[in-house]
Amino acid sequence: MKTPKISEAVVRRLPVYLRYLQHLVDMNIRTVSSYELGQKLDMNPAQIRKDLAYFGEFGRKGIGYEVSYLIEKIKGILKLDRNLNVALVGAGHLGIALSNYNRYTKEKMSIVAIFDTDPAKIGLSVGNMPIRHIDELDRVVKELDIRIGMITVPATAAQQVADRLVEAGVSGILNFAPVSLRVPSEVHVRSSDVTTELQALAYYID
């Protein structure tokens, strides 16, 4: 089945389903209903059924979804069933925290290189990877076939790092710096900024 183009909202929810389904596997639970998923994920079961039905009929009435089958399906849709190499630029506290990603994931997507500009950091090891100078970025991105760049540098340096990542050939950027990046339309950017997250949350606080 060819996967139809899906909305960004659904793309955002699929990894959340996946995370919980993998937790069920760890607990040896083999089937799950949309009602249970809704309860545990604090989401509307009808929304979950709708999201999942979009990719074909996975669930069976009265039995629910087969966990392992659903995991394979979602991984297929998100294209997680392939190797996907990630570079991290910025080896400060945030970069070091995020470099732990590899340690906790069973995915084929992994951080394979870390860059910084601080001479005091170059050569140090983070998560079994050496911190490399940013001047090596272009060469390493090409050599290791890196497709995604994570930006954890200060706001003032973020656009410049994004430009270098794009020039080196990445097709996706996950930006943690508090600034909107400008990239060519073929490059996809997702942003995660604690200030905007907190401000959005403030709206809901009475």
Next chain:
Amino acid sequence: MKTPKISEAVVRRLPVYLRYLQHLVDMNIRTVSSYELGQKLDMNPAQIRKDLAYFGEFGRKGIGYEVSYLIEKIKGILKLDRNLNVALVGAGHLGIALSNYNRYTKEKMSIVAIFDTDPAKIGLSVGNMPIRHIDELDRVVKELDIRIGMITVPATAAQQVADRLVEAGVSGILNFAPVSLRVPSEVHVRSSDVTTELQALAYYID
């Protein structure tokens, strides 16, 4: 004007507008068009006009939006024009990185307390705040009128921390642990998890 209830998607975009508008103020730029905003934020100008028109007619044709007026309006909508105290639980690399938030923001929302369980960390100072033991959480949340909790502990401890935050009386949680939290319906949760972000991004990588 009473603000109508707005969608989560709009609530998520308003802080992004705000961030760029504040950047314009820093550059002494007084008016901006939806076209310019769209260009700089990599967003559709029609979407921006629609989002902003929702709260009344801010913009004038041919002149655009008055930056400082728009900032005040958005701050009002997000209720950022009041003090809002935040607690951070988990003083690892991520917690320390996020505690820098106060240093870069001019908002009235600020992190006022940091908690951990590691005896080696208690009493140390991060961003001019002492790291306190989590057993002080309930008392400090009440004393400092803390309304939002940020969770930067490992996944295995996150639900327990959320329970304690809710019990202490916070109404919002920003969760960085890779797990879906269950909270009472009156508590609003936003999540930021690098794994789900990367997985969502993977969908767009050819």
